[in-house]
Amino acid sequence: MTRSLRDRIAIVGMGCTKFGELWDTSADDLVIEAAHDAIASVPGLTKDDIDAYWYSTLASGHAGLPLAKALKVERPVTHVENFCASGSDAFRNAAFAVAAGVYDVAMAVGVEKLKDSGYSGLTVHEPPGNNTASEVSPPATYALLPSAYSRAYGVAPGDVRQALTHIAWRNHANGAKNPERAQYSSIVPKERIEQAPKVAGDLSVFDCSGVADGAAAAIIVRAEDALKYTDKPIYLKGMALHAGMSNGAATAGEQHASFPEVVACAARAYAEAGITDPRRQLSMAEVHDCFTPTEMILMEDLGFSGRGQAWQDVINGDFDLDGVLAVNPDGGLKSFGHPVGASGLRMIFELWLQLRGEAGARQLADPRLALSHNMGGMPGEFISFIGIFGKELG
CATH class of the missing domain: 3.40.47.10 (Thiolase/Chalcone synthase)
Structure with missing residues (x-):
């Protein structure tokens, strides 16, 4: 129970x-x-x-x-x-x-x-395993996500790339409104993002969160x-933590166009908070955008977009500061930076500022409910946390 x-x-x-x-x-x-x-x-x-x-x-x-x-x-x-x-x-x-x-x-x-x-x-020493874990770097692993998403939903790779560029551009633009704390606080033109050197697959340096x-x-x-x-x-209105069984990378036919741990975690947190329509009921969300395709997929796993629709919603600006649901208004991991042990609390800090009306240039108009999503691991073997907060009891 x-x-x-x-x-x-x-x-x-x-x-x-x-x-x-x-x-x-x-x-x-x-x-x-x-x-x-x-x-x-x-x-x-x-x-x-x-x-x-x-x-x-x-x-x-x-x-x-x-x-x-x-x-x-x-x-x-x-x-x-x-x-x-x-x-x-x-x-x-x-x-x-x-x-x-x-x-x-x-x-x-x-x-x-x-x-x-x-x-x-990251400075981490992995314990011995059963040889099913990925042996490539995090950027290389997450670089598999755009093509998996394209195949799963029949979305042209160029359309996915346009969405990823918009995510990077938007989070840097939000970070520019957070110069006192964000690691990167300059707006980066979309042309520069598109032309940046590739790190792994189609992911460039602007698709990766800051160390x-x-x-x-x-x-x-x-x-x-x-x-x-x-x-x-x-x-606190709702809270859940879900650890997967770490068998995704070894599962035949694994698509990595969705993170099951996040879906299960969201279901529990939403049930606690009484949320049935997160896109409408939430005022904002801080999500774990370790790489731009992660954020795109999270929009669907968290119920902010329909399956196969997040790329279009991103391009339409639905998750911009002035969009339907503001996502990562402080710049997210992408622009704020990602010191591992602090990131989850940093996300809640932005909710704290926004719900108290103290977020300055990026302040949203009268936010009521806000979500924090934080996760660790690799596609197929995640730990997912979701917290939902409000400024009123009841």
Whole structure:
């Protein structure tokens, strides 16, 4: 039996650093900045009021000791690692603890220092497997998605390419409205995106999210206590995490034109939140656009577009800031950057700003419900998280 946390949990404070190539900033510095900014966003709160911490990172620390050392706290600290969904899972576990009544105030903090790792991508050591996993790089794996989508729905490759270019262009344009925090904050013309060097298959450098350093943090309380801390809390409406069986890459006929883990995760989160028409009921969504074709496919798996229609909806501007449903208004992973342990909390941070009316130049008009989608893994072997938040109870 799975029970809902709908309207039982609230976020009352958040903080987020700038994401980017932060060579002169340590992981400790980033944790301190994000945590202190979150605490400062709640009048009268101090770090002594935080009962417990959940600390998410893939490769920038072990156990809970790095956070305790950086913040100089003697509190329970739990290290959470769930690949690129680590930050969301830290939030999820902190929410469970508060809802259970074990703690009154909890903090989830996510951080990653990828630029100091000596690698251009993720620093991860895979355990021995059964030889069914992909042995190619993430860009090469995700480069299979556009052709799989074309075959599955009979869409011309040129039309798919046009949609991917629009996604890259739009997310960079949104990032340009977020210069204080986004890794890339310049508009990139579509012509430049089309002409950029290819990384793998038809994917160019502008189809890939940025490798970045950064941190984000959230302060979580029970919903009935939220107004003691702030007059503008945001409330959890639905939440789900789904881990696939990791057999997709070895399954005969696997198309990779859909992510089953996301579909299952969305069904659970929507049921909790009472959402039957996400395209109409949601005001915005932050989604895991690690590569541009990922975002296109997610539009269908999340129910924002019909099957085989996302490419056209993207080109039509349905997911632009002024479209039917704004997607990645802060620039997404593509423009904001992707420090693995922090990304899930960064997505929630944008929902926090938007629902409180504090997103500045990219502020949407009166958003009511917002979705955060974060995932980790490869096509055929994903972990998917979805959280839905609103600014009102009920």
